[in-house]
Amino acid sequence: MVDPRYIGVFHEVVRTGSYTAAARNLGYSQPAVSQQMRALERVLETPLFLRASGGLELTEAGRILAGHADSVVEDLTAAENKIAAVRELRRGSIRLCAFPSASATLVPSAVARVTEHHPELRIRLSEAEPPDSLEALRRGECDVALAFSYPGTEEPAAADITGTDVLDDPMVAVLPVAHPLADRDSVALEELAGQRWIAGCPRCRDHFLRSCEAAGFEPDIAFTTDDNLAVQGLVAAGVGIALMPALVLSFLRHPDVVGRPVAGLPHRRVTAYALWEQHRIPATALMLETFGRIGAEMAVGS
Template identity: 70%
Template sequence: MVDPRYIKMFHEVVEAGSYSAAARRLGYSQPAISQQMRALERSVGTPLFARVGHELRLTEAGEILARHAASVLRELTAAHSRIAAIRELRAGSIRICAFPSASATIVATAAARTARAHPDLRIQLFEDEPPSSLEALRRGDCDIALAFTYAGFEERLAEDVVGVQVLADPVVAVLPAGHRLSRRREVALSDLSGERWIAGCPRCREHFVRACAAVGFEPDIACTTDDNLAVQSLVAAGAGIALMPRLVLSFLKHPKVVERPVQRMEQRSVSAYALRDRAGIPATALMLETFRQVGQEMRLGA
């Protein structure tokens, strides 16, 4: 492999017509240019220059290299420019995998803020629930995974994954507007032991069942669905009640349901994860910090 620095110096020698003229252009000594050209000839394994009297001429191999040198330098310059644009966030893209309620809230706010500051940075958004989103991160299918967990279900992160806490999301009871407990400011989970329930995604459902067991009952789950709007519609229609993260209700709320805080109910924790060796890439570092800031603002505004 030929050192690109040699190619640049070779191109200058060809353009200037001599080692001494190239040395003056580049600000080097003539012996330094001669030394570098000898190193280039050793690298390619054949002479590139021949002296005819006082004139420096290209050999056949030198002619071939000269024809390609200018285009190589142009390609290298173009590559450096594109890399600089990515480094300075004037170009590039970032892939984010998030669960639906985070996509509609945290990601939407972070993406809008990023677009204002760096309009040429492109965001690709995919949706998936944890732990599938974290598996996608480990496979390299995304650059950042926004995922949630509950107390007792903390992620066992691989050594190559780092996380940034975004926010704590309270879990509330979702009741029909005319429910017997709808007038209370908050409810105890044990007060709902005789109800029929609508359960959500597998991770939320497992946390819900454990929470019910902790206060002494097994929930009567009438229906399960990952669709948050369907959960609320089922509640509004009287098919059951539900527990739901407040983040969902911040952007999507059925007009015929009410939410009530649940006493001593564990919150879910939302974090942004990245592979450790990619967390320093400018676009990834920017989005991790933006998610952290957005989460902090959402906590302060809660």
């Protein structure tokens, strides 16, 4: 295999007509250029230059290599320029995977901030609930995954993944506006023991059931859906009440429902994840940092 660096030096020797001129242009010593050309000839097992009275002349093999060297050097230069653009965030792409309420809140703010300073970056979004989003990350289907966890469902420490804390998302009780507790500043979960409930996604539902058990009751679940808008519609229609992350109600609220904080209920944790081997990639690192800053700002403003 020919070392591409030798091709670059060879190209400069051919262009300038001498080892000395090539060495001067490349910032090498003349012996270093001579050594690399001898090494190139050894790899190819044939002479490339003949010394003549007028200077260096190419052998037939040298002329063949010279015919390809221009395109090799151009391709390598183009590749180096593109890599520099990616490194300097002047081009490139980022694939995000997020759960729906993060897609509607955290993602738009983060994307707007990133693309304001790096408009050539292209960002693609897909949606998945955890743990599916983390599996997508491990399969290489996304670069950054936004996921949530509840106490007892935290992602185990893994050598292949790094996480950046984004925010703690409190849980609220979603009630019809005419509900007897709708005017309260907050409610305790045990106060809602006799209600019928609308349950959400599997991970949320598991947390809900464990919270109700800790509060001393088993909930009467009347309906189950992953659709947050449907949950609110069902609550407004009087089918039941629901437990929902505050992040959802920050952008989506049915006019006939209210959200009330549930005292003493643990928050869900939102985290941005990336593979360890990718977190040093500039675009990935920038997105992780941006999600962290957005989450901190949202927490201060809440």
